Amino acid sequence: MPTRAVASEFDQISPEYDATRSPLDPETTIGLAHALRDRGVRRVLEVGVGTGRIAGPLADLGFEVTGLDASRGMLAVARAKGIQRLVRGSAYRLPFRDRSFDATLFVHVLHVLDDPPSALYEADRVGREGAFALVHPGVPRGTDPASNELDEGRRAVYRALAREGIPPPARRGGPRERERLLLDLLPPDELIVLRDREVTEPLARHLAMFERRASRHVLKVPPATLARAIESARSELGDRTFTSRRVEALATWSRRRRGAAVGSLREPMVHDVR
Numbered sequence: 001m002p003t004r005a006v007a008s009e010f011d012q013i014s015p016e017y018d019a020t021r022s023p024l025d026p027e028t029t030i031g032l033a034h035a036l037r038d039r040g041v042r043r044v045l046e047v048g049v050g051t052g053r054i055a056g057p058l059a060d061l062g063f064e065v066t067g068l069d070a071s072r073g074m075l076a077v078a079r080a081k082g083i084q085r086l087v088r089g090s091a092y093r094l095p096f097r098d099r100s101f102d103a104t105l106f107v108h109v110l111h112v113l114d115d116p117p118s119a120l121y122e123a124d125r126v127g128r129e130g131a132f133a134l135v136h137p138g139v140p141r142g143t144d145p146a147s148n149e150l151d152e153g154r155r156a157v158y159r160a161l162a163r164e165g166i167p168p169p170a171r172r173g174g175p176r177e178r179e180r181l182l183l184d185l186l187p188p189d190e191l192i193v194l195r196d197r198e199v200t201e202p203l204a205r206h207l208a209m210f211e212r213r214a215s216r217h218v219l220k221v222p223p224a225t226l227a228r229a230i231e232s233a234r235s236e237l238g239d240r241t242f243t244s245r246r247v248e249a250l251a252t253w254s255r256r257r258r259g260a261a262v263g264s265l266r267e268p269m270v271h272d273v274r
């Protein structure tokens with residue numbers, strides 16, 4: 001999807017974005033700050049800064065954070081929170097000179113990009129230490145059966161939508177799966193675990209988040225149809241709970257370690273935000 005179209009989707013959900021996402025866990029934020037400081041990073045460009053959910057806490061911890069985003073709506077929310085260094089632009093063509101920052105950071109962004117390798121190439125160009133991303137690396141297949149159950153909530157909604165004649169979204173797999181595919185494609189130099197814990201939650205909670213988030217593809221489903229599908233999934237799943245292991249880590253594609261640009265893999269395609 002072109003950057004402009006993604007920006008327009010985020011414009012639509014920007015007013016409710018913060019209310020439908022959990023704030024970054026303080027333990028994760030502190031771990032992230034330590035990992036950045038250990039690598040000599042103080043000036044950060046956060047690509048896909050959104051509403052400043054991460055840029056704000058990082059700035060409070062003494063980092064000089066510049067946020068870039070394609071969505072005017074998301075930037076407006078960030079600005080209203082007092083975040084000052086904000087730029088509208090595309091992750092594929094950053095309006096900064098080479099090595100303008102100590103590092104570039106992506107948080108929950110790579111999975112929404114059509115061409116993450118190109119964005120990493122650009123990020124690597126402007127970050128002296130390279131490009132970093134907060135990711136959710138998978139645990140070995142088969143050791144986390146609950147991760148399939150997480151998908152079960154989403155699958156139950158898709159089944160109900162299919163009964164209404166609405167096909168499942170073309171883009172299969174959730175954000176985590178897409179992120180893991182990228183980590184396989186472009187293995188980071190380091191994966192620094194910031195948090196690793198087991199969480200038990202009712203599937204109904206997952207459905208409630210799904211409902212409130214009005215996920216990108218679901219935005220195109222008439223609200224009444226979506227409400228029926230979610231209700232149907234809710235009665236199908238009942239009070240089932242799931243326990244899953246959640247790992248948050250900082251992936252680094254470090255210039256210093258690599259001795260070459262991330263993009264030595266290939267030249268970036270040109271994507272424009274205008």
Ligand SMILES: C[S@@+](CC[C@H](N)C(=O)[O-])C[C@H]1O[C@@H](n2cnc3c(N)ncnc32)[C@H](O)[C@@H]1O
Pocket residue numbers: 003006007010047048049050051052053054068069070071074089090091092106107108109112113
């Ligand atoms: C899921 S949000 C994450 C926002 C923030 N990092 C967070 O974790 O709360 C993804 C953000 O990336 C932005 N985005 C998506 N594609 C982009 C692109 N090609 N260039 C710049 N920003 C982009 C969206 O506008 C959105 O604000």
